[in-house]
Amino acid sequence: MDPYSPTSTYRLQLGPGLTLDRAAELVDYLDRLGAGAAYLSPMLTAAPGSEHGYDVVDPASVSAPLGGDRARCELVERLRERGMGVVADIVPNHMSVAAPAANPWWWDVLRSGKGSAYARCFDVDWTAGPLELPVLADDGDGGAAALDRLGVADDCLTYEDHRFPLAPGTYSPGDDPAEVHERQHYRLVSWRRGRERLSYRRFFDVTGLAAVRVEDPDVFTASHAEILRWAERGELDGLRVDHPDGLSDPGGYLRRLRDAFGGWIVAEKILEPGEALPASWPVDGTTGYDALREVCGLFVDPRGEGPLTELARSVGAPTDSAAVRAESRRLAARELLAPEVGRIAALVGSADAHAHAHAHADAGSGPERVRDAVAELLASFEAYRSYLPEARPVWDRAVAAARGARPDLAAVLDDVDARVCADPAGELAVRIQQTSGMVVAKGDEDTAFYRATRFVALNEVGGDPARFGVSPAEFHACSARREACRPRTMTALSTHDTKRSEDVRARLAVLSEVPRDFAAAVHRWRAARGLGEGGLDLLAWQTLVGAWPISAARLRDYLLKAAREQKERTAWVDGDPGFEEEVAAWPERVLSDEDVRADVAAFVGRIRAAGWSNALGQKLLQLAGPGVPDLYQGSELWDLSLVDPDNRRPVDFTCRQTHLERLEGGRLPEVDAGGEAKLHVVRTALHVRRERDLRGYLPLEPAGPAADHAVAFARGPRNDVVAVATRLPLGLAAEGGWRGTALPLPGGSGTWRDALTGRVLLPQRTDGFCAADLQSLLNRYPVALLMRD
Incomplete structure (x- = not known):
């Protein structure tokens, strides 16, 4: 079984x-x-x-x-x-510790310290002294003034609306709260301390989430x-x-x-x-983020890379995404994750490490150099993490990359390399491996992807802004590998963590087909209502086009988050209020400018249908392809959501149920703004997955002058389910359509029927093989789901 x-x-x-x-x-x-x-x-x-x-x-x-x-x-x-x-x-x-009283494990740890039965549950360095909790306000005094606002009430130490437990026997009526504080197993410290050092490991840089062992x-x-x-x-x-x-x-x-x-x-x-x-x-x-990159990349035209790169250069947005990623990772290691880097550096700089590295004493291995070496190593991984000892090549390449970038730190890096390889399960090796994934995630996803905005359809979790699209050959190779190696893996196009929804990316992919038209439009719009920072400005116009129509409030919230994630002109911590006011005002300025608004609407009108075609294509390929497809809530209709929390907005399920009832009554919807065509594709494909055995994967190669515009594969032991999708639809139309392009179908007996339209195919015969004329097959929808009866 x-x-x-x-x-x-x-x-x-x-x-x-x-x-x-x-x-x-x-x-x-x-x-x-x-x-x-x-x-x-x-x-x-x-x-x-x-x-x-x-x-x-x-x-x-x-x-x-x-x-x-x-x-x-x-x-x-x-x-x-x-x-x-x-x-x-x-x-x-991890677990939340932001409200200690809500977490019984953490509350007991604060109350009893390392003697707590739950002390072993959290990754705390008890050798560093009392557990530091970065909650105090800090006006440049290190939180000293805030300590004057401590109190005691209901057997708790209080600070503003915060409550912390008191260790047994540490308080008597009339005691000075500051002295009571000094008797606890924890210390309340400046919120800024969390940016420098902490005695507990966090989830990324969130001090309110403590790592669990x-x-x-x-x-x-x-x-x-x-x-x-x-x-x-x-x-x-x-x-x-x-x-x-x-x-x-x-x-x-x-x-x-x-x-x-x-x-x-x-x-x-x-x-x-x-x-x-x-x-x-x-x-x-x-x-499923690997499948997301492959499926969505299939609808990106690689010929758009040059013009879109030139557009980015002309507005002052960075074009070397590899350099941006390297810089952003170093920022994450040195600033955002400084406590974690410091803890690793302390391990490297311990007495036994100095003894081990005695031969390198002339090169110097002071605390700052050790921290620099650790940060550079963490920023040098080609993947989120190495898994030693089985992923030793990933580790070796990271060490080599760090040495190449900082030859002055080679002695320290060599020492770290030797110690980690000698004990891949030791604390130093483990902490470096844990932290490298944090550096990559914070550096790439939460920084570089908001800075390198040349073409943000590529800036997705698991993606690479430098890889401009995925060819049909690469897509088929990845799909076949998935079916052979991990046939029950999840696949996804939208998740609660994606930077933008699948339908926004589908529309943005169309820009790769008309890059010069888009560049001309951006220059017109910038001249009227540009933002001061080039990379954010380019991101803003792409977001406006991709999510149109969008309210000023939604766009404002997104752009403020994007500006803070960039960490250039402003940030989540120590932001620039003046620049943020400019960013917050921009959506209303743009949407209230009738000329710009009309121009944007007209541009979107020219690419909207192609975006729908891409959206239906990528959805069918995901749903019919290898793996277990996940459908993010609400995305069965058009969903033009942005990064969280925008993608957690309430879903109108009543509307979706109404559309579903129409489809169940036999309705064949048009491809229009209502999105019912997408629901039709989703419903049809999901029921086919229930009813048919889809084991196996066979790439199908279209033949004819427009062969590059179709992607197809067969599924099932008898190859009796075939998915067909249109790619690069504007280019297809500009070249004159399908012009006799046909899709050879798998051999065998039986009649082919399109599950989306109900039409029985009258296939052509070409050299003894059964083939479907794509002009006829795709004249109602840009996709087809064929089933052999």
């Missing part, structure tokens, strides 16, 4: 607007849509007011605001009645007991594991998880182009 994997998943982003009770009401709709499983964001108790659930405070209970365990059980029961699966998102790497078997058991209870009761079929690269030993954790859970497991592992999932990981695959 094959291991379980859903035919598809539908991502529900639980929160205040979508509780477990509300999710249960949607089961009928999801079933009729064709989804194989409900894929649920974290359900465990999260921090008060959480909008997303990734800030878990109690892994032993289901979130009461979501409905609690009663609502979870009722949702599971309703899914089971429809034969659907349940997939849960879990967060093993799930490598400890007892901590694993305690933090997974509730989830595994669901599994033991038959109420859980799959797990999505958040951020495994942050763990000390991702492979070891996943092996322990596999021993405890026999269902479907996918890991949120971001693979760089060409990188493979570690072979030792006993998981079904990733959460």
Whole structure:
């Protein structure tokens, strides 16, 4: 019997607007849509007011605001009645400590220090003294004035609206709060301290999220007991594991998880182009960013690279994305993640390290040089993380790259290399591996992707702004490899973490076909209403075109986030209020300028239909291709969302249910602004996945003058399901259409029917092979899903 994997998943982003009770009401709709499983964001108790659930405070209970365990059980029961699966998102790497009283584990650690039964649960350096909590206001005095506002109430140390536990016997009525503070196992320090050094490991640079030591078997058991209870009761079929690269030993954790859970497991592992999932990981695959890059890149015209590069250069936006990524990673290592780098440098600079590196004493290995060497090494990885010892080549190339960039630090780097390779499971090796993924993520995704804005359709998690598109040959090779190696991996086009939705990227891809027209338009718009910073300005115009129509408020919130993520003119910390005021005012200035607004609307009008074509094409290829496709909530209709929190806006499911009823009545929708055509493609493809065996993958090669504009493949043991999509639609139209281009179909008996239109094909005969004329096949929709009866 094959291991379980859903035919598809539908991502529900639980929160205040979508509780477990509300999710249960949607089961009928999801079933009729064709989804194989409900894929649920974290359900465990999260921090008060959480909008997303990734800030878990109690892994032993289901979130009461979501409905609690009663609502979870009722949702599971309703899914089971429809034969659907349940997939849960879990967060093993960290817990929220922003509100200590909400987290019973953290509260006990603050109360009892390293003597707490929960002290082993968190990655705390107890040798550094009392646990530092960076919460105090700081007006340049290091938080000294804030200490005067400490108080004691209800057996708690108080600071403004913060509450912290008191260790037993440390307070008597009338005691000075400042003296009571000095008796605790923790110290309240300036919020700025979190940028310099901390005694606990964080989730990236978020001081309110503390890392959990799930490598400890007892901590694993305690933090997974509730989830595994669901599994033991038959109420859980799959797990999505958040951020495994942050763990000390991702492979070891996943092996322990596999021993405890026999269902479907996918890991949120971001693979760089060409990188493979570690072979030792006993998981079904990733959460699908690798497939996203391949599918979406297929609709980018590589001939647009030169003109779009020139446009970026002309407005002052950077064009060397590799240099931007390197600079951004160094920034992440040296500033955003300085405490983590400092902790690694302290290990390198320990007494035994100095003894080991005595031969290099002449080259110097002072504390600053060690920190510089560690930062350079962390910024030099070609992938998010190395997995020693099995991924030794990744490590070796990172060391070589760091030495090449900083030959003056070669002695320190050589010492680090020798120590890590001698003990790949040691603390130094583990902390470097944990932190490299943080540096890459913060440097690339949260900095460089907002700076290198030449063509932001490429600036996606798991993508590379320097790789301008994906050829059909590369797409087929990647798809065939996925089917052969990880056929049950998840695939995705939109997620809660994508920088922009699949439909925004689909429209932006059209710009690669008309780069000179877009460049001319940008220069017109900039002359009237440009932003002061070139890279942000170019990002703003692409965002306006990609998400049009968009409100000034949504665009303002997005651009403020983008400006802060750039970390150039402003930032999340110590920002520039004047520049932020300029950015915040820009959307209203643009949208109130009737000439600019009309020009933007007209430009979007010229590319909108091509964007719809791309959106339908990439969606069909994902849904019919190898892997388990995930559908992000609401994206079955056109969804022009931007990065979170914009992509967590409420979904109008009533509207979608109305459209679904029309399709169930036999309606064949037009490809128009209503988006029902996308719902039609989604519904059809998901039901085909339920009904047909889609094992196997066979690339199909169109023949004729427009062959480069079609991508097709066959699925199933008999190759009796064929997906066909149009690519580069504006170029196709400019070249005169299909002009006799045909698609040879797999041999065998039976009649071919397009599941989207219901039409039976009257195939041509070419040299004894059955072929479909693409002009006839794609005259109603730019995609086709053929089934052999």
